[in-house]
Amino acid sequence: MKFVKWAVTAAVLVMSLLAAIAPAAAAADRPIGIYLDNRKLASDVDPFIIPKVNLTMVPLRVISEGIGASVFWSQQTKTVTTENADTTISLTAGASAGTVGGVSIPLAASVQNVRGRIMVPLRFVGEQLGLQVDWNGTARTIALTSNGGGIPPASGAGTGSAGGASGSPGSGDGSGGSLPGAGDGSGSLPGSAGGGASPGSDLPDGTSVPPGAGDNGGTLPGSGTVPAAGGSLRGAWVSTVFNLDWPSAPSYGNPQRQEQEFDSLLDDLQGMGLNAVFVQVRSVGDALYPSSLVPWSKFLTGTQGKDPGYDPLAFMIAETHKRGMQFHAWFNPFRANTDTSTDKLAPNQVAKLHPDWIVASGGALYINPGIPAARQQIIDAIMEVVARYDIDGVHLDDYFYPTNGTFGDDAAYQTYNAGRFSNKGDWRRDNINQFVQKLGESIHSLKPAVKFGISPFGVWRNKSADPTGSDTKAGVTSYDDMYADVRTWIRSGWIDYVMPQIYWSLSFGAARYDTLVDWWANEVKGTGVSLYIGHSPYKLGTAEAGWQDAHEIINQLAYNKLHPEVAGDVFYSAKDLRKNPLGVADLLRAYYGG
Template sequence: MARPDRTERPSPRDTAAVPLPRIPRTAALCGTLAALLAAPLLAAPSASASASPGPPEGGCPTAADAPPKRQMRAEWIASVVNIDWPSEPGLSPDEQRRELDALYDQAQADGLNAVFVQIRPTADAFWPSPHEPWSEWLTGEQGRDPGYDPLAYAVEEAHERNLEFHGWFNPYRVAMHDDPGRLTGDHPARENPDWVFSYGGRLYYDPGVPEVREFVVEAMMDAVENYDLDGVHFDDYFYPYPSGGQELPDTDTFAEHGRGFDDIEDWRRDNVDLLVKEMDQAVHAAKPHVKFGISPFGIWRNASSDPEGSDTSGFESYSGIYADSRRWVREGWVDYINPQVYWEIGLSVADYAVLVPWWAETVEGTGVHLYIGQAAYKAGNDGAWSDPQELSRHLDLNREHPEVLGDVYFSATSLQTNARAAMDRVVEDHYGSPALVPVKEDLGGRAPWRPRVVDAEPGEDGTELTIRPHWHSSPTYYAVYGFDGKPNPHDRWCGLKDPRNMIGTVRASDEGETVFTAPDDDGGRTYYVTALDRLHHESRAAMRYVP
């Protein structure tokens, strides 16, 4: 779907309390006696490790051209108005499943390691929610059961491909039209008409009503509590983008729920802050390992409005939609921030080369991860976007700022259509090797115990490595590295740090043994396998030489 530029006006894209402490994963063994019993196991190296010298003095040199070993590489899969999935309403369950499989397979082929899937686009649900009706984007009729659980399928298939699954929610949008009579009869917006206002031809929940905030958090948390999400994701829609000079119809709400604020705009920002803080608390209270992140509009404030702002002159989310995204980062109310920097390098009103350093400085020292939202939907447009190399140049620039930990592309369909040539360049220039998802240290977790490679046999497509977890460990997935020749101490200590030696990753099987096929193997190679938990902490490596 074509998306207009947002420097002057918003695109129609579909697209505040101290946070609870992050609770580390409970150790498998606890207590003094257990720790003493475990100490010999922790200290004892394997036979192969004991034969190898330690790491080189001064550590391992980093190859200048080595890509990052850890990067978020993701795409948005939008469901509203059937942008990406399902491609149209009313498809059969099998057709919907096949479409999603194809999107996931392409993501995997492009070297991505996560998907951000829109599962609550318009106060509705892609799962059997007790709070809101089935989404009309599934069947064409709001409230109609699609005949299966799309969210359960989407999570399962993402994990099967070892893709992180981030559930993408739109907090306040109720409908893409302004007629409450078109909603299901038992829709909360119809049962509570004082919760809703019409603006710009659409219906929205009023963020200033306390009961609204409580309800939308509860509705979204149903998915968090009942599905194996890796992340909870908000896009840039809080208060609606300005429309035709129309005033927001919330003066009565301000009069009733103003909480002592003198300025209605400060109050609106505080309403959004409260939602962000409360969602952060709710997510981590229920599941401490689940990441909470937001993808705000790419400009917080211009320097002409605030000396802390960016050297830009475009639309400001701070005053335009009351989204104080810089504060969310500084207060630690999000685990990651994913600004939509949807402009080319050199654009005077909103230069990509200005905004990325601004966001890098914003997150510096906060512990909040920074991923850049990339406008794949613009690829092929006139000007800079007519060059398939534009997206790749964005990633070149990102490499100059170590705070940038990855990229998210809008959207999945674009990566298969207008942006295909541009994404091919990205893959060639930047994604030639797999990448592990960055670790968010304060969410807990720990590296699993080192796995075992119990067998290596030739198969139709390469060498089949059979991997077993340590008896004391339940890893989420494995990473496999390959080197030509016999075991080499340098490979063990330094080669594993270079992602160009990583062949791939594979989800750990619930059956105990996991098989990974190493392609194009004519023998005479050494493989190393590490185990990782769901938060991507990596174990020491097991080794297997295949003559």
């Protein structure tokens, strides 16, 4: 009888255990689906996970063709080659490395040929094709986001545009100006090529970034407090557009997770020796804070205008200051949307309220800088933050006039020029000058200690166009193409600092880093305007000249010491430092003594 009772009890336990395991086993057996920009990609070979190394393998051809890249297969060498406007990728079955732009890139797992499909690690696909990657373990789906064709073409995807849809200063927040002497996409602006998963995305291939730690603080020179490390500012841009740096898309609607992610980001950056963050609080006429003028950012909840349930800006400022670091509020002033659709914009977004202010150009929407009321509305929105929050600075990137399409402002030119300028270029520069002057005066009138600075494209003008310009061959320039007369801003004292995006190496012939630092140092000399340099760690490991060794960044920092005018350095972007390409984070930690 005892045996029978024991047997019955054991049977019940086994049945219960099987019932509990069955759903999980069924989920694990379910094929993994791939979605590109919310469109499911059909493939005769499903992605799969290599259990022992926890790596996800995906079909390269299916994804490449999904983003419009050309794909070629060599039966003889068992090699697949993918080509788009930015780069060429070649992978051979069985190989433990691939080539990107002619440079060998090691793979976390060897290339596999499964039923005629070349399968490669998911992380490699994200990083090399400039895709944001999100994994949903419950649904077993991989969501790939192309960010409208370029998270700043390798800042702007190697195009020559400066007003794109991505996330880096100058590139956009990814968009960016064209590379000097471009034409082959060999050196683009920040953003477009540095995809991959966003921090905390918890991918099955280990892409999520672990929190770090650190104890270096410091404040911006001239702010009234004592900065660390000999007075130098050491910062990073934090892009929120497309959830590039923070918050991660999986954190939508979860304030606690967003706060934890930001804490980890700060700890990681401070652990590298940085003492300041430049956080994008306005990317497309929206806000990362409760505003009476503009809607909530969709990058907090997935829906523009939806309250995230807390004040992210207040939280970020408090956490940054708690660590002795500086918080600079980064605004994209004139970009209204990263595409031309207004269907998903909130009712109080500028493109809905004032469609007459909006110009479509290069696949995006912009607020027309030539309309005085439009400029004032942007200033009012920025001043709302200055008045209500304890920020250390107001920061603008180079989104003024876009360079990647025709900008239709003839009507505004006729209405608001009043015969003052004989050509539209001078009128456009005056529009931006008026905006910069009035914003600077407004900030300093209300809070004199708050610093106001701008991060223009790295080349003001080429010497070929102006004998006082730099000895460069840039495809676009700040003055001629973005209508940003940075020299006038500096000499007039409208800004406290200038932070040119010098996103090229010491060996890039068309726009050498040292040549441009020399030029900018001379521009600010004796003006009282501080000079910070914008660096591009996102380019490390790419085929562009000079970026095959992380010491390129350290050599740039060392070169800056030759110029007392250089008061600090800022890196685009946080995610690229945290990924530690070629060991750059370790080198910075050692260089700054963190």
